[in-house]
Amino acid sequence: MNEQGDEKGIVLTEAQKRARRSRSIAIAVSLVALVVLFYVMTLVKGPMVLVRPI
Amino acid sequence: MSLISEGAEFNGTIAEPSLATVGDYLALLKPRVMSLVVFTALVGLAVAPGSIHPVTAFTALLCITVGAGASGALNMWFDADIDQLMTRTARRPIPGGRVQPGExxxxxxTLSAFSVVVLGLLVNILSAALLAFTIFFYVVVYTMWLKRSTPQNIVIGGAAGAFPPMIGWAAVTGSMSFEPILLFLIIFFWTPPHFWALAIYRMDDFRRAGVPMLPVVKGEATTRLQILLYTLLLVPLGIAPYALGYAGLLYAAVSVVTGLGMLILAVQVYRERLPSDQACRHLFAFSILYLFLLFAVLMVDRGWGGLMARLAA
Known part of the structure; x- marks a missing residue:
């Protein structure tokens, strides 16, 4: 009985699931934006992307 | 078995799964403070000599924005205990119970590291170093050390809010000169009259939270005198970009007229006594307009033409 309870663990409520989903989408969008930013900056700078003057 | 099903232990109890929304995380970034940072950084970027690609300029502004927001989140993490005692801050995500301190x-x-590394990789090392120092200064020097230990907290800590134009300038030029330092000084000397005006009419909040703001420690009369003295230093500094030949007549006119407005309000604050705090509220509101106008006109007068030419090139 106890083991069965442990197996079940914490069950998320609908509100918690919605909040988690919205956070996951925001993280995904941020990561895609970061990839696009690096891609565009590489196109813009060309070989100079490796040169970082102080 | 996942962490969720095992249950995360927190203070001896099972922590509730987070209900924090994306909006709560955005609130951690202090969007209103961030908007001022973005604006002053944009001015630093626009008035700087030399050329910058629009995408690089956008990247620099994005990193400065995220870095400023990250320091706001770290500030809210450290100050959660006093935020819950002040009416102005009690509804922030951590004291409101919507975001856990660890989150x-x-x-x-994470945002601090990303903003500094991306700025260093895609723009230049000097601007990244300045951004890293700004985050360090705001979080460690101001939030962790000065804020709870000295009534001069916002005078020294105000430097953190004054760095963005220097970062913007460094993003374009990769170097430093007197002009961005002058912009730094304007914001540095603007902060005390701006924040102490708020501190006077929010004095009970700061006293309840045990934050040694100047009006709480030295009294209201001393604070009003200090506001006047700092305004007397601020107004000539505001006119200095014209006097030193960095800006034209439009800037001169705006800085003199708005500077006189600041002086008149500071004198009213000096003469006013509690329970009246109207002059403090007026000075607080006008000081925001004052700084916005100075920087906006400087950008139009000095930098806008150059920025547009660079973007078109």
Missing amino acids: ALAFGL
């Missing part, structure tokens, strides 16, 4: 800390540290 805010992880969020702030």
Whole structure:
């Protein structure tokens, strides 16, 4: 009985699931934006992307 | 078995799964403070000599924005205990119970690291170093050390809010000169009259939270005198870009007229006595307009033409 309870663990409520989903989408969008930013900056700078003057 | 099903232990109890929304995390970034940072950084970027590609300029502004937001999140993480005691801050995500302190800390540290590294990789090392120092200064020097230990907290800590134009300038030029330092000084000397005006009419809040703001420690009369003295230093500094030949007649006219407005309001604050705090509220509101106008006109007068030419090139 106890083991069965442990197996079940914490069950998320609908509100918690919605909040988690919205956070996951925001993280995904941020990561895609970061990839696009690096891609565009590489196109813009060309070989100079490796040169970082102080 | 996942962490969720095992249940995360927190203070001896099972921590509830987070209900924090994306909006709560955005609130951790202090969007209103961030908007001023973005604006002053944009001015630093626009008035700087030399050329910058629009995408690089956008990247620099984005990193400065995220870095400023990250330091806001770290500030809210550290100050959660006093935020819950003040009416102005009690509804922030951590004292409101919507975001756990550890979540805010992880969020702030992650964004700090990303903003500095991306700025260093895609723009230049000097601007990244300045951004890293600004975050360090705001979080460690101001939030962790000065804020709770001295009534001069916002005078020295105000430097953190004054760095963005220097970062913007460094993003374009990769170097430093007197002009961005002058912009730094304007914001540095603007902060005390701006914040102490708020501190006077929010004095009970700061007293309840045990924050040694100047009006709480030295009294209201001393604070009003200090506001006047700092305004007397601020107004000539505001006119200095014209006097030193960095800006034209439009800037001169605006800085003199709005500077006189600041002086008149500071004198009213000096003469006013509690329970009246109208002059403090007026000075607080006008000081925001004052700084916005100075920087906006400087950008139009000095930098806008150059920025447009660079973007078109």
